[in-house]
Amino acid sequence: MLSDVLGLTPEQSDTYRALISVASATPAELAESVGCGASQVVRILGTLEGRGLAARSHGDTTRFMASPPAAALRALLVQRQNELKLAELELGSLDEIYRAAALGRGVGGVVGVIHGTEAVRKRVGHMQLGAREEVMNFVKAPVISAGNLTDGAVIARGVRYRVMLERAILTEGATSFDEIVRARAAGEEVRIAETLPLKLFVVDREFAIVPLLGPAKAAKEGALLVHEGGLLDALIALFESEWGKATQFVSSADAMQNAPAIEDLDAQILSLMLAGLTDREIAAQLRTSLRTVTRRVRHLMDITKVQTRMQLGFQVARLGWLEAERDGSRTV
Structure with missing residues (x-):
């Protein structure tokens, strides 16, 4: 959209397209096409004329003509590109000033407080969009925001995105199996833990947000914003420790290393079983019958030549079926 790329309002974009x-x-003729009043179209045309996108007819100054898009819009595009380059230079300068000030930051400046649930949600969104290298996230009920676990555009820029889900997120319905599959398809790495000690959102190992939880695990109105320092290092170490112990999530047989010819449903059942879900919970997540889950688990036990589910989990770990992510694969 012109309104998004070149800074035109939707009304200006619609008027230019009509022109x-x-x-x-004339303004009156355009008003019928764009659904605006004639007086508003007159103001819009004045703006477009000032930006080189429209001009008055030589024979009749009450009529307007569009400037050639290839020339007029390219000039605006170059202007926006130059503005972005200047903004990047300014950002680099501001970042250097911030880092210099951070070296002298006292104890009181290491941790800030974000007040209000909406403010926390917005700050998480801004930090996510500004990520350059990696985002690390502990997801624990109640979830900060509904919808996608991550922003696909962030991953598309090459940002690594690692998310750990507390098992209750699945069993209590806060996040569905299908949502995790979509996140994995976007390139996110997902693991499931029995429990997580806290909510945590870390960006580029430079900032962390720790939403506050009350005694009953109800979200309080705010979060801690942790800057670089010993506390942030400890939070990152905690994440890495929990990440190493959590169960990797797979949604297809292709994502399993060294595994025999098994079906996608087998891989999904195994992934959820190792995460601690019961057969009934697995059946609900995969929208299949309890009988099917039980039968497929028995099939997996026969393939690995074990007698119990505990032995099945041990054998899967020993055979390295869930080692894909460690080899750098993002297959889902």
Whole structure:
């Protein structure tokens, strides 16, 4: 959209699109096409004229013609690109100033407080969009925000995104199996833990947000914002420790290393079983019958030549079926 890329308002974008579709037009004629009042179109045309996107007809100054898009819009695009380059230079300068000030930051400046649930949600969103290298996330009920676990555009830029889910997130319905599959398809790495000690959101190992939880695990109105320092290092070490112990999540047989010819459903059942879900909970997540889950688990036990589910988990770990992520694969 022109309004998104070149800084035009939706009304200006619609008016310009209408104008380039005709040889010339008066404000009244354009008003019918774009659904605005004639007086508003007059103001819009004045703005477009000032930006080089429209001009008055030589024979009749009450009529307007569109400037050629290839020339007029390219000039605006170059202007926006130059503005972005200047913004990047300014950002680099500000970042250097911030880091210099951080070296002298006292104890009181290491941890800040974000007040209000909406403020926490917005700060998490801003930090996520600004990530350059890696995002690490502990997801624990109650979830900060609904919807996708992550922003696909962030991963598309090459940012590594690691998320750990507390098992209750699945069993209590806060996040579904399908949502995790979509996140994995976008490139996210997901693991499931029995419990997590806290909520945590770390960006580029430079900042962390720790939402506050009350005695009953109900979200309080705020979060801690932790800057670089010993506390942030400890939080990162905690994440890495929990990450190493958690169960990797797979949603297809192709994602399992060294595994025999098993079906996607087998891989999904095994992944959820190792995460601690009961057969009934697995059946609900995969929208299949309890009987099917039990039968497929028995099939997996026969393949690995074991007699118990505990032995099955041990054998899967020993055979390295869930080692794909450690080899750098992002297969889901």
